[in-house]
Amino acid sequence: GAVVSQHPSWVICKSGTSVKIECRSLDFQATTMFWYRQFPKQSLMLMATSNEGSKATYEQGVEKDKFLINHASLTLSTLTVTSAHPEDSSFYICSALNTEAFFGQGTRLTVV
């Protein structure tokens, strides 16, 4: 099956700094990628839809200025958590759309 790679797998950052998470489709091109957030013992919540060459579409309640999404190529979307705070600590998962949605392995973000 198609492979989607997220990097890093885990990251610890200081409060107030920014963190960038990459989502790459390794063996297919994806015009559409999705970013999800997963809280402990909760379901995955869709944050935004990333479209290559255009602005991302954010779900209601997601701050677009805090969670910057860039989809500059057909194989790469990035999510930047700006001015991170401890409440941003979570598991972030991306998926890339091919014949179906293929998911990355996720990124565990801890803000201290």
Add this chain to the structure above:
Amino acid sequence: AQSVTQLGSHVSVSEGALVLLRCNYSSSVPPYLFWYVQYPNQGLQLLLKYTSAATLVKGINGFEAEFKKSETSFHLTKPSAHMSDAAEYFCAVSDPGSEKLVFGKGTKLTVNP
């Protein structure tokens, strides 16, 4: 609005026993339904999906699920559990033609020897 309810955040079975993971959905239109599995520190992997064809859907690793419109259910089953089935399982729903998935909270399956 669509929603998914997975009954039971934890399910424990013995190796060789039947696996039954429950999923009920709410949707204003005939939905597409999915089951995903997540192993520790890995991404979600599609087990199977229902897209309005046969109501009994067979997936990978011996899993299957049946779409029951009258019960708004899409329960996941496997006749005989294997130790390697231990993982977290997510049910998801989407509108036909939409790529947005709405997930349930997940069910953690434990398989005891």
